[in-house]
Amino acid sequence: FQPISCLYSPELMREYHVAVRPQDLKPHIFAVAEETYRNVQSQIDPINQSIIVSGESGAGKTWTSRCLMKFYASVAASVTSPKGNEAVERIEKRVLDSNPIMEAFGNACTLRNNNSSRFGKYIQLHLDRFHHLSSASIQTFLLEKTRVAYQAPNERNFHIFYQITKGATAEERLAWNLPEGADYRWLPNSERNLEEDCFEVTRDAMFHLGIDHSTQNNIFKVLSGLLHLGNIQFSNPGDESLPCELEDKAKDFVKTAGDLLKIPVEELLESLRIRTITAGKQQQVFKKPCSRTECDTRRDCLAKVIYAKLFEWLVLVINESIYTDASLWTSFIGLLDVYGFEAFPENNLEQLCINYANEKLQQHFVAHYLKAQQIPTELKYASEGLQWSFINYQDNQSCLDLIEGNPLSIFSLLNEECRLNRSSNPDLFQTRIEKALSDNQCLSRDKFSKKPNFIISHYAGKVCYQLAAMVEKNKDPIPPELVHVLQNSKDDLLQKLFPIAENHQNNTKTQNRAAVVTVVSKFKSSLENLMQILNSTKPHYIRCIKPNADCKAMTFRKEEVISPKPFFTKSETSQK
Numbered sequence: 081f082q083p084i085s086c087l088y089s090p091e092l093m094r095e096y097h098v099a100v101r102p103q104d105l106k107p108h109i110f111a112v113a114e115e116t117y118r119n120v121q122s123q124i125d126p127i128n129q130s131i132i133v134s135g136e137s138g139a140g141k142t143w144t145s146r147c148l149m150k151f152y153a154s155v156a157a158s159v160t161s162p163k164g165n166e167a168v169e170r171i172e173k174r175v176l177d178s179n180p181i182m183e184a185f186g187n188a189c190t191l192r193n194n195n196s197s198r199f200g201k202y203i204q205l206h207l208d209r210f211h212h213l214s215s216a217s218i219q220t221f222l223l224e225k226t227r228v229a230y231q232a233p234n235e236r237n238f239h240i241f242y243q244i245t246k247g248a249t250a251e252e253r254l255a256w257n258l259p260e261g262a263d264y265r266w267l268p269n270s271e272r273n274l275e276e277d278c279f280e281v282t283r284d285a286m287f288h289l290g291i292d293h294s295t296q297n298n299i300f301k302v303l304s305g306l307l308h309l310g311n312i313q314f315s316n317p318g319d320e321s322l323p324c325e326l327e328d329k330a331k332d333f334v335k336t337a338g339d340l341l342k343i344p345v346e347e348l349l350e351s352l353r354i355r356t357i358t359a360g361k362q363q364q365v366f367k368k369p370c371s372r373t374e375c376d377t378r379r380d381c382l383a384k385v386i387y388a389k390l391f392e393w394l395v396l397v398i399n400e401s402i403y404t405d406a407s408l409w410t411s412f413i414g415l416l417d418v419y420g421f422e423a424f425p426e427n428n429l430e431q432l433c434i435n436y437a438n439e440k441l442q443q444h445f446v447a448h449y450l451k452a453q454q455i456p457t458e459l460k461y462a463s464e465g466l467q468w469s470f471i472n473y474q475d476n477q478s479c480l481d482l483i484e485g486n487p488l489s490i491f492s493l494l495n496e497e498c499r500l501n502r503s504s505n506p507d508l509f510q511t512r513i514e515k516a517l518s519d520n521q522c523l524s525r526d527k528f529s530k531k532p533n534f535i536i537s538h539y540a541g542k543v544c545y546q547l548a549a550m551v552e553k554n555k556d557p558i559p560p561e562l563v564h565v566l567q568n569s570k571d572d573l574l575q576k577l578f579p580i581a582e583n584h585q586n587n588t589k590t591q592n593r594a595a596v597v598t599v600v601s602k603f604k605s606s607l608e609n610l611m612q613i614l615n616s617t618k619p620h621y622i623r624c625i626k627p628n629a630d631c632k633a634m635t636f637r638k639e640e641v642i643s644p645k646p647f648f649t650k651s652e653t654s655q656k
């Protein structure tokens with residue numbers, strides 16, 4: 081928790097790079113990086129390599145990934161400028177510049193880490209036949225978009241919101257409608273000043289990656305629109321047949337949000353307060369006012385869908401800027417930085433997905449480790465004329481079967497609820513899970529809790545998941561009225577993010593069994609794709625260790641480091 085520059089200096093990079101046997105030097109992530117690089121150069125199959133960086137939140141995965149990228153940007157620097165064009169930044173700079181952008185939009189201050197990544201990422205550094213960096217690509221996983229509209233106590237929204245409110249110039253404040261000192265409900269703890277609040281770094285990086293000032297302006301204006309959207313609060317109408325009411329102050333926020341998002345105020349309000357129902361043989365259209373809770377859900381949903389699309393688009397733009405044609409590179413080194421195992425007092429679909437990914441990676445590690453152990457044993461047996469049969473041990477396979485197995489698993493049951501479009505009752509769903517999966521030894525339940533739940537015994541410990549809202553989260557529905565207003569916005573950026581041709585509605589009614597697209601089905605398939613890539617490479621592992629849960633500089637607490645459940649923060653363990 082304190083930068084020690086000599087530990088990651090260019091001189092040290094060089095020392096590991098030129099050493100005859102880097103593994104004989106002091107243990108360092110550069111030793112792993114150099115070994116990985118030499119493996120590529122040796123051309124021994126598999127040529128492609130991956131480094132899997134793991135550890136609990138705040139342990140240093142993102143920091144380590146950044147250092148590894150700097151290492152390769154230095155030792156594998158490209159020899160020529162891009163396409164002979166001096167105006168375009170060199171590939172190494174562009175790759176490194178992707179970090180501040182991804183962190184500004186995808187990281188946030190949490191209880192465990194001031195700069196916590198709220199998404200997973202796999203970066204491929206592509207090398208040409210001379211083993212120089214010639215291209216790169218980034219794949220992201222499951223952004224925690226709920227954070228846009230909900231921040232847990234003492235946590236913050238994504239850094240970018242604080243950057244724009246703190247760093248905008250007087251002129252920009254006027255254009256983005258962000259007066260100094262204004263209060264935003266979705267911007268808690270803004271009095272805390274973090275080094276991650278620096279707007280200039282993000283802007284420069286965006287510019288270097290080809291996002292010009294006018295597009296940047298557009299992005300920040302839309303983000304300001306979201307902050308105003310968050311201040312809209314509804315109250316119950318006197319008459320239930322009428323739409324929810326707005327206080328005078330809220331009316332101003334609707335107007336500003338509408339102006340910033342370039343959506344007519346009346347249309348914006350209607351999409352938030354009125355549901356359109358089509359029914360009957362004649363497909364008659366009815367309009368029904370939403371309850372106050374529904375209005376709140378719609379407001380939050382609008383913000384989440386805009387932010388998630390914006391993040392997706394940024395990743396696309398970054399990839400366009402750093403990727404070159406596959407014919408120009410011959411091998412790659414992949415860096416995987418995914419969020420570690422999570423166990424909070426309350427866990428839901430997000431934690432289920434994250435912990436499932438960690439189960440998969442743990443299994444990958446164990447399989448690789450056992451294979452690596454058995455090869456020398458096999459050779460030894462062979463030298464003595466004995467036969468050795470390989471053990472294909474699947475670590476905690478029953479846990480993975482429980483989560484994703486076929487035909488019955490928690491994922492398949494969740495998807496079934498979505499497919500049948502059942503307005504799920506968590507108690508009934510709990511019964512369904514228990515009936516279908518009670519044979520699995522990794523499944524249990526907290527019988528003392530009044531809330532419907534299930535417990536999974538993960539490799540790293542037991543985690544209790546709450547069933548309330550889990551099916552809804554898996555459906556992740558976007559009301560069609562919201563898609564409609566976004567598609568009709570006059571804003572250039574929103575028009576790009578929500579083109580009219582695209583159907584954003586996750587309409588489960590019209591989807592057949594095979595095609596049901598849910599959060600878990602999308603996550604599972606992107607993870608399977610990642611595992612396929614990892615399995616085709618030679619893996620290397622870096623395990624980051626958090627020296628103390630309070631993120632204090634120069635403090636090493638042995639008892640916390642060796643604790644079997646390092647993923648609990650102190651307050652959470654005492655709550656438990």
Ligand SMILES: Nc1ncnc2c1ncn2[C@@H]1O[C@H](COP(=O)(O)OP(=O)(O)OP(=O)(O)O)[C@@H](O)[C@H]1O
Nearest residue numbers: 081082083137138139140141142143193195196197
């Ligand atoms: N090698 C290091 N030297 C000095 N400080 C470090 C080092 N590694 C990490 N840190 C400090 O720890 C903080 C947390 O690190 P980082 O954000 O990389 O954690 P993480 O494992 O990626 O967490 P999360 O899973 O929450 O994203 C950094 O912001 C930095 O302050």
